[in-house]
Amino acid sequence: MIRLPLCLLAATLALAACRPAPAESAAAPAAPAAPVLEGRQLRFPPGHPQLAQLPTVAAAPARSVPVELPARLVWNEDRTQRLFPAFAGRVVRIGADVGQPVRRGAVLAELASPDFGIAQADTAKAQVDARLAQKTLARQRELFEAGVIARKDLEQAEAEAARSQADLQRAEARTRLYGGGAAAAVDQRLSLVAGIAGVVVERNLTPGQELRPEQSGPGVPPLFVLSDPTSLWVQIDARETEAGVLQPGAAFELVVPSLPGEKFQGQVLAAADAIDPNTRTIKIRGLVANPGRKLKAEMLATARIDRPAGAGVVVPAQAVTLRGSQHAVMVQVQPGVFEPREVVLGWQGPTEVVVRQGLAPGEQVVSDNLLLLTRQYRTSQEDVRSAATAGAGRAESTAAADRAATAR
Template sequence: MRSLIPRSRSALALGCALAVSMLLTACNEPKAPAPAPPPGPTVQGQQLRFPAGHPQLALLATHPAQPAQEIPIDLPSRLVWNEERTQRLYPALAGRVTAIQADVGQAVDVGSPLARMASPELGQAQADTARALIDARQALQTLQRQRELFNAGIIARKDLEQSEADAARAQAEATRAQARTALYGGGHQVNQQLTLSSGIKGVVVERNINPGQEVRPDAAGAGAPPLFVISDPRSLWVQIDAREVDIGLLSPGAKFELEVPAYPGVVFTGQVLAASDAIDPGTRTIKVRGLVNNTDRRLKAEMLATARIRQSFKNSVRVPATAITLRGNRHAVFVQTQPGVFEPREITLSFQGPKEVVISQGLQPGEQVVTDNALLLARQFHVAQEEALGRAGDPAGNTSRPSAPQKADTP
């Protein structure tokens, strides 16, 4: 038993040494070389060439340039009431609302009562009218007596002429007072009842009045809303925000198409009425007013819409807007002349929209332009040009920059 213990220890030490030797051998084995990256694109003349199968080619989608015959131009717009068929009623006199006789959505005619108010100011006007009528009748009676006395030779002519003048002044004051009360809808009786009536035929589209509410004429100047808004919703105005380059297409009488999100796929037709002579300094747009027919009353005021006009082009091509890049201060596109070969092409734009652009010079129909990752391709072209210039400046092909000289050690 004693002789077996040393032998076991010897075998254990031998096994450990063998394992350590195998581990060191495995660590010292050379690693397999990593796969070399694919060669990058190179510049030849004004072309950027990718080697076949380069992974970056999958990111560069192309699209053929197509003839630009007619381009739709979408402009933001908003529907509002036709102000030529709209009336906003504000209180002419102060008073208290006693009754509401019309509500939103109700059709009204000219003279239809909308609300009734108790107005002390109207009562004062009615009292002034009554006094003026009494004064006019009295002046007329006095004039008749003066004429009888003049015919009898009792009074002088100047007294008759004075009576005639007094009667004329009294009649003029009575006429003025009657016209004032008639303007507010009041009669000859002093009842202080003021009636708000519609002045046009249409529909009550807004009501901002309640029974018992106190109203004053000066509230309109303070920004208070009108008591009633009457409008004819069978036609609406369209407020279009046009760009400077589009104003030539929106002259009065021009037709446009209108689309609203509430009715997808439905196209309404409108006509331009007028355009502003000034540019909005905040939005840099020109306000254009159009008219759209709304006989079926599907369109509603304050709806957001898209006004579409169409512009014709000749001898031009159109490409997606994502294909456009900048070379300095000039626009450019990348044209694929053959698979894996791209060249930058300076172009001239005749129209630039959010989705498509129209090119008048520099591109022919059918040429393939890069539409996806065009900026990445422009960056790659710039890098490849710098590498080519570096190789041309160093015949040995060393494009790395020299390191800064080291300072000598101080003895």
């Protein structure tokens, strides 16, 4: 082991202590000066980095503002038919399926129905009774002309023939209404017939299924739903403020999220006269053409309309804050100088609002990071109040010291 003399070790430590410390690679950047509150105006120093986070937009004169409302597509009820069983029976044949186009009068399904057989039998009996009444009337008329019977007997035969003819017409109309012919045999086969030309959009029966007339009603699906999908209804939930705009005949634009880039034109057909107590909206019914059948029933969509803004200016919705019950914006009066401004709104939308009072066209309002600027403004206010309180305390201490010196 090598031993160093004590004097050599001491010299080495002294040289190390005298060696200068390495210089720092770079001086730490100085913190930017804080903004200063002068009266109601918050002033940022020129080039302050926070200014880049406070974009502004000019308040534009109000003309019209786009309004977006939730909407839902449903079948056009003016071109839709829902079929329910009129008689009890069993499904023996299904002649149409979902997506199949059908003509008016086409047989969609056939049921074996004893109840409908009774209606057919009533029609057959009415036909027999009518023929018998006509023969009896002809014979009575011949006897009356020969002077064998009195006029009373002839009139009674005429009344009986008229009653039998009325019963026949009623029975035939009943069987014809449900798909049976006037001279059809009693086969107990009930046909479900299409009353309109369209497309089968819903089918809710299976072969061999037993059906009952009481199965129809609210909450029970129909056996078939026929509709013309080339035009659809649009159910729009409008706010009270849009009630005056969405009147029958008004146009709107329909946008469907599942069909990006495509827009469809619609027209208002009817508007409700009452407000839905659950949603606080007014139900609007519109019509939209669908020749390409891209739109489907029960799709969710957005209806867009242009609403007249009236007097005032238009600013982005995120440029407005709410303080209690008062709305306010931050106005840039000079580059880097901001002041709060209380405003009165005339209309509020999801993306834009109309300011009726408090702003002039062309004034610059902060459109983003408004909460950051508001927090900085309140911090500056607190600093000013703290400085004022500290100054008042120092003045009071000085006055107390002066009074004590005078008393001595």
